[in-house]
Amino acid sequence: MEKYLYIALFAPLVGSLVTAFFAQFPKTLFTGIFTSTLIFISFVSSMILLNYVDMDTIVHVEMMDWISAGNLSIPFGFVVDQVSVIMMVTVTLVSTVVHVYSIGYMDHDKSFNRFFSYLSAFVFSMMILVMSDNFVGLFIGWEGVGLCSWLLIGFWYHKHSASWAANEAFIMNRIADLGMLMGLFLIYWQIGSLQYDIVFANIVNLAPTTVTWIGIFLFIGAMGKSAQFPLHTWLADAMEGPTPVSALIHAATMVTAGVYLVVRASEIYVLIPEVGMFIASLGAFVAVFAASMALVNRDLKRIIAYSTLSQLGYMFVAAGLGAYWIALFHLMTHAFFKSLLFLGAGNVMHAMDDELDIKKMGGLYSAMKPTAILMSIASVALAGIYPFAGFFSKDKILEVAFNDGSYLLWFALFIGAGLTAFYSFRLVMLVFFGEKVHEKLGFHPHEAKPFVIYALTPLALLAIVAGFFEHSFHEFTTQLLSNYEFTLEHSVGMILIFATSAIAISGIAFAVFKYKRGGFSENIENWGIYKLLSNQYYIPKLYEVAIMKPFTALSKFIWLEVDMRIVDSTVDMIAKVIYGTGEKARKMQSGNLSSMLRWMVVGIIVLLVLAIFYRPMV
Amino acid sequence: MITLTHYLVLSGILFSIGLVGVMKRKNLLMLFFSTEILLNAVNVGFAAVSKYYGDLSGQMFAFFIIAVAASEVAVGLGLLVLWYKKTGSTDLDSIQMMKG
Numbered sequence: 001m002e003k004y005l006y007i008a009l010f011a012p013l014v015g016s017l018v019t020a021f022f023a024q025f026p027k028t029l030f031t032g033i034f035t036s037t038l039i040f041i042s043f044v045s046s047m048i049l050l051n052y053v054d055m056d057t058i059v060h061v062e063m064m065d066w067i068s069a070g071n072l073s074i075p076f077g078f079v080v081d082q083v084s085v086i087m088m089v090t091v092t093l094v095s096t097v098v099h100v101y102s103i104g105y106m107d108h109d110k111s112f113n114r115f116f117s118y119l120s121a122f123v124f125s126m127m128i129l130v131m132s133d134n135f136v137g138l139f140i141g142w143e144g145v146g147l148c149s150w151l152l153i154g155f156w157y158h159k160h161s162a163s164w165a166a167n168e169a170f171i172m173n174r175i176a177d178l179g180m181l182m183g184l185f186l187i188y189w190q191i192g193s194l195q196y197d198i199v200f201a202n203i204v205n206l207a208p209t210t211v212t213w214i215g216i217f218l219f220i221g222a223m224g225k226s227a228q229f230p231l232h233t234w235l236a237d238a239m240e241g242p243t244p245v246s247a248l249i250h251a252a253t254m255v256t257a258g259v260y261l262v263v264r265a266s267e268i269y270v271l272i273p274e275v276g277m278f279i280a281s282l283g284a285f286v287a288v289f290a291a292s293m294a295l296v297n298r299d300l301k302r303i304i305a306y307s308t309l310s311q312l313g314y315m316f317v318a319a320g321l322g323a324y325w326i327a328l329f330h331l332m333t334h335a336f337f338k339s340l341l342f343l344g345a346g347n348v349m350h351a352m353d354d355e356l357d358i359k360k361m362g363g364l365y366s367a368m369k370p371t372a373i374l375m376s377i378a379s380v381a382l383a384g385i386y387p388f389a390g391f392f393s394k395d396k397i398l399e400v401a402f403n404d405g406s407y408l409l410w411f412a413l414f415i416g417a418g419l420t421a422f423y424s425f426r427l428v429m430l431v432f433f434g435e436k437v438h439e440k441l442g443f444h445p446h447e448a449k450p451f452v453i454y455a456l457t458p459l460a461l462l463a464i465v466a467g468f469f470e471h472s473f474h475e476f477t478t479q480l481l482s483n484y485e486f487t488l489e490h491s492v493g494m495i496l497i498f499a500t501s502a503i504a505i506s507g508i509a510f511a512v513f514k515y516k517r518g519g520f521s522e523n524i525e526n527w528g529i530y531k532l533l534s535n536q537y538y539i540p541k542l543y544e545v546a547i548m549k550p551f552t553a554l555s556k557f558i559w560l561e562v563d564m565r566i567v568d569s570t571v572d573m574i575a576k577v578i579y580g581t582g583e584k585a586r587k588m589q590s591g592n593l594s595s596m597l598r599w600m601v602v603g604i605i606v607l608l609v610l611a612i613f614y615r616p617m618v
Numbered sequence: 619m620i621t622l623t624h625y626l627v628l629s630g631i632l633f634s635i636g637l638v639g640v641m642k643r644k645n646l647l648m649l650f651f652s653t654e655i656l657l658n659a660v661n662v663g664f665a666a667v668s669k670y671y672g673d674l675s676g677q678m679f680a681f682f683i684i685a686v687a688a689s690e691v692a693v694g695l696g697l698l699v700l701w702y703k704k705t706g707s708t709d710l711d712s713i714q715m716m717k718g
Contacts, residue, residue: 591715592710594641594643594644594711598641601637
């Protein structure tokens with residue numbers, strides 16, 4: 001089985017490296033097909049491993065020694081267990097679809113080859129992240145996906161906004177990564193190893209305060225990668241990247257790495273329920289906070305990005321309350337329907353010549369029926385309507401919150417569910433139905449190529465049926481993760497399900513009803529709350545005023561005063577002194593033998609004097 | 619009685635004469651003479667000190683210096699003759715080809 005592990009891990013790397021040689025050349029279709037095939041091979045290997053792994057058998061290999069210095073020994077070790085294999089399958093499945101989709105989407109881009117090289121490099125980094133058997137390997141993958149995210153957000157680097165967004169994402173993640181590194185150092189300092197099995201076996205022996213700090217630091221890392229408040233602003237700006245990137249990296253895989261980390265380190269988090277409670281509260285807050293921003297946004301991709309944020313909040317609620325398998329389950333179903341939603345949005349963008357304002361669309365259903373159907377499926381799944389995937393995973397999270405007795409969290413998530421249903425159907429209604437605003441503006445939408453639509457069908461299928469795997473998923477993952485005990489009575493559970501479904505359906509109904517009649521009046525835009533929401537609670541502005549401006553001023557001060565005046569002038573002075581003495585001493589080299597002999601005599605006398613008067617201590 | 623001091627004083631005087639010659643003389647031939655005086659001043663010193671301590675290595679070193687001086691003069695005079703044939707002068711200031 002090691003063979004399949006290596007194939008799954010290294011096939012994307014091979015694709016990326018081979019394609020990298022073509023990066024400077026004009027579009028060659030070969031690169032797209034080649035990388036897609038390799039990712040598909042990786043997916044097949046992951047599926048084989050999924051079938052292979054069970055209660056007693058996991059695949060654990062040590063490829064070679066990597067770092068061994070003193071007591072520190074870190075091998076290149078990989079483990080395929082119940083958690084990582086789920087992640088592998090999810091990642092490679094979505095990646096395969098996104099790769100095939102990108103062949104169509106990036107068709108006219110002159111950096112076609114470069115795109116596929118980056119995209120495959122991302123998949124490789126993500127595989128390292130999920131498959132590593134130690135925290136250092138996870139961290140390497142963590143940084144690798146960060147790098148690829150930076151490369152891909154800034155893929156159209158000639159656009160200022162894109163390179164700005166790329167830098168923002170990268171820098172925010174660096175801030176959070178510092179927290180994660182502290183956590184790793186703390187683990188190594190206290191336990192002396194970074195291998196998962198050793199760490200988890202010894203973590204119970206540590207002082208509770210230490211474990212709490214480890215949990216907090218690791219979660220800071222997760223907050224950055226999963227864009228939780230207050231490090232959330234980069235995710236919406238990251239939508240500057242090409243849409244397949246948003247689908248793969250900023251919806252399905254990379255941003256869920258934070259959830260994966262918490263699930264992976266669940267044996268640490270079960271010991272510190274207070275930190276778990278904090279994670280859950282923050283998650284619930286973000287779930288509502290992000291959903292509220294999605295309500296009023298007019299940018300097609302940003303709405304979906306906020307929705308991703310909100311769903312990540314749901315996952316953290318589950319993970320924080322100890323229902324790790326449910327967090328992982330929602331992660332998986334969310335990956336399917338959210339990437340589908342994004343890829344559908346990509347089709348819409350192409351049809352509308354990269355126009356993103358949903359108020360300028362409307363009535364696209366007649367022009368692009370398949371995309372409309374696919375996006376509606378994804379939206380229904382996102383809203384959590386039976387029997388679509390989102391229903392199973394999201395309802396479970398609400399049940400967990402209720403079961404835990406944190407009714408406030410439950411209520412927040414309940415409201416969030418209503419908001420989710422509303423904004424996803426606001427989007428569908430404004431884009432595909434209602435008045436055909438785009439005709440007035442002179443757009444001529446057209447449907448995407450057939451193979452692009454076919455590529456999306458697996459995701460649509462999974463968005464519909466993935467929920468029915470709940471039972472086997474539960475059995476499979478709880479072989480490794482601790483089980484979550486529901487103490488809720490069956491009838492209460494049923495009431496909860498009905499209540500959640502009711503609010504979701506009413507959210508949908510409200511959106512459909514309202515936007516069929518032309519939506520809200522323009523007056524609403526003058527309301528304070530609308531302004532607050534559409535300016536994202538003024539948080540980006542706050543960051544700009546409170547952090548960026550003072551920092552720029554400080555940097556400028558240091559540049560002009562410290563660097564130019566002190567550092568530079570010191571260096572200049574040294575150079576000037578040397579230059580000046582050289583200019584003076586040059587006269588000695590007159591080329592006249594007799595004057596040179598005289599200088600020689602002077603030198604001898606100086607040496608003699610030194611020899612006589614200078615007595616070094618013996 | 620002639621003591622070690624006398625020899626060393628003689629050596630010092632000879633060395634000074636040679637040094638002044640090296641610095642002052644402009645004729646290349648004279649420069650060679652001065653160099654010989656310098657070397658032989660040192661030889662006198664070596665021989666005297668060697669005798670004083672009853673150690674033969676000083677005198678052996680003086681022999682080495684004589685040999686080196688002889689070969690130096692052989693090569694140096696050869697070059698000097700060549701230079702004279704080429705330029706018709708042995709003036710030191712005329713040799714300035716390496717002036718920067």
